[in-house]
Amino acid sequence: MASFFQYLLLLLFFIAYFSSSAQSSSRPKSSFRPRALVLPVTKNASTLQYVTQIHQRTPLVPLNLVLDLGGQNLWVDCEKHYTSSTYRPARCNSTQCSLADASTCGECNEPPRPGCHNSTCTLDSQEPHTGGFATGDVGQDVVSVQSTNGFHPGRNVAVSRFIFSCTPSYILQGLADGVSGMAGLGRTKIALPSQFASTFCFPRKFAICLPSSGSKGVVFFGDSPYVFLPNVNAAQSLTYTPFIFNRSSSVPMFAKRQFLSEYYIGVKSIKIDQKVVPNINKILLPADKEGFGGTTISTLYPYTILKTSIFKAVTKVFIKASAAWNITRVAGVAPFEVCFSKDNIGSTRLGPAVPTIELVLVNNVGWPIFGANSMVPVKDDVLCLGVLDGGEFLEKSIMMGTYQLENNLLQFDLDSSRLGFSSLLFGRKTSCANFNFTSATAE
Numbered sequence: 001m002a003s004f005f006q007y008l009l010l011l012l013f014f015i016a017y018f019s020s021s022a023q024s025s026s027r028p029k030s031s032f033r034p035r036a037l038v039l040p041v042t043k044n045a046s047t048l049q050y051v052t053q054i055h056q057r058t059p060l061v062p063l064n065l066v067l068d069l070g071g072q073n074l075w076v077d078c079e080k081h082y083t084s085s086t087y088r089p090a091r092c093n094s095t096q097c098s099l100a101d102a103s104t105c106g107e108c109n110e111p112p113r114p115g116c117h118n119s120t121c122t123l124d125s126q127e128p129h130t131g132g133f134a135t136g137d138v139g140q141d142v143v144s145v146q147s148t149n150g151f152h153p154g155r156n157v158a159v160s161r162f163i164f165s166c167t168p169s170y171i172l173q174g175l176a177d178g179v180s181g182m183a184g185l186g187r188t189k190i191a192l193p194s195q196f197a198s199t200f201c202f203p204r205k206f207a208i209c210l211p212s213s214g215s216k217g218v219v220f221f222g223d224s225p226y227v228f229l230p231n232v233n234a235a236q237s238l239t240y241t242p243f244i245f246n247r248s249s250s251v252p253m254f255a256k257r258q259f260l261s262e263y264y265i266g267v268k269s270i271k272i273d274q275k276v277v278p279n280i281n282k283i284l285l286p287a288d289k290e291g292f293g294g295t296t297i298s299t300l301y302p303y304t305i306l307k308t309s310i311f312k313a314v315t316k317v318f319i320k321a322s323a324a325w326n327i328t329r330v331a332g333v334a335p336f337e338v339c340f341s342k343d344n345i346g347s348t349r350l351g352p353a354v355p356t357i358e359l360v361l362v363n364n365v366g367w368p369i370f371g372a373n374s375m376v377p378v379k380d381d382v383l384c385l386g387v388l389d390g391g392e393f394l395e396k397s398i399m400m401g402t403y404q405l406e407n408n409l410l411q412f413d414l415d416s417s418r419l420g421f422s423s424l425l426f427g428r429k430t431s432c433a434n435f436n437f438t439s440a441t442a443e
Contacts, residue, residue, distance in 0.1 A: 032157070034157050036149070036223060040218060043212065045214075046176065057087070064179045066182045067299045068183065074165070074183055075166070078114040090140060096161075106137060120139075125171060125182075134170070151227045185299075194414070208405075211431070216435075232429070244286070262298075263296060267359050268361065270310075272358075274358075285398075298402075305387070305399040306390060308392045318355060325354070327340050327341070328344060329341075336376065351372025351375065356371075374386055
């Protein structure tokens with residue numbers, strides 16, 4: 001009898017063992033967790049907007065999106081051609097609505113579809129180029145992007161429940177042709193940097209490297225290295241300055257959310273040709289509690305915009321410094337007021353040989369702006385200073401535009417609340433076009 005029970009126990013042991021082995025062999029050996037993600041960026045020639053691409057939905061569909069550095073979230077046109085088996089609306093009072101800071105509950109009188117469900121929380125979205133404004137449902141769907149080791153792209157990875165906002169088609173007016181929405185990179189819980197970091201457990205950091213026309217730049221999500229051909233890790237040349245946050249804004253809710261989502265840096269003074277520009281009202285340089293004043297960095301404006309008094313002070317000194325370099329001023333070419341003949345302007349690795357503009361920041365570091373980022377070719381024989389007069393009622397005192405950011409690597413470290421900037425990569429014999437998108441390998 002004892003031998004019978006011993007035999008039975010031995011039989012049960014082998015059954016359990018082989019069953020366990022079969023189950024373990026059917027599981028993935030390990031779950032791939034990327035250290036960083038990468039997206040391509042191109043400059044649209046007609047709108048001067050910067051466009052990236054992600055894949056969304058089931059089955060996956062490529063979406064072209066305008067980059068919005070201060071944007072609060074990903075918003076997508078759901079009114080036309082949105083088909084997905086994995087779309088889920090965010091029901092009112094759900095965790096998703098809380099993360100999106102969406103307290104308004106919407107109703108829809110049409111048949112249910114993505115962007116049209118009852119008892120779904122909503123978000124307001126704005127297309128800043130035309131001022132188009134719309135309210136859309138909050139939803140979730142699959143988003144797929146490429147991983148990277150910092151040197152080249154790796155395998156695709158997916159976020160199964162990426163939170164975004166649906167919008168009607170009319171809000172796309174003002175965006176580049178073929179664009180389906182905007183990719184927000186701001187400081188909210190549902191902007192791309194926070195959702196990617198939360199999903200894949202890497203630091204809340206991202207870096208942008210905007211290309212000039214006709215080439216491809218890059219956005220990294222996650223920590224460095226950020227390597228450009230020929231083997232230049234641009235992260236090694238970053239200079240850091242803190243973000244300036246003001247959390248006591250008393251403006252209306254939508255404007256308050258936008259203000260708290262944007263990236264401000266502290267500018268103490270401006271130098272041209274190593275001399276401080278006089279007559280800048282220093283009261284205008286920091287932002288006040290209502291969000292007016294201060295210096296923001298934007299991917300929505302092609303050129304830096306200055307409040308009138310700052311514009312006049314800067315251009316006056318730049319014109320004087322250029323005259324000392326024997327550079328001849330000529331008539332302005334819209335939209336630029338300050339233009340010069342190319343006859344006496346030399347060429348350097350850092351662009352046209354003109355006086356260097358430098359932003360002196362609150363921690364006493366300087367951000368130099370060389371000729372490649374300050375002078376815009378408008379005719380064969382004319383270069384113009386790429387800054388615009390925004391008027392006395394400009395909401396921000398300085399709005400840094402994309403021309404001044406091109407071929408500079410900028411790292412936005414949300415965990416440490418600081419900006420890292422490389423200055424012009426031409427100085428290291430590389431550019432934003434030199435990330436190796438062609439050598440994708442399995443990691």
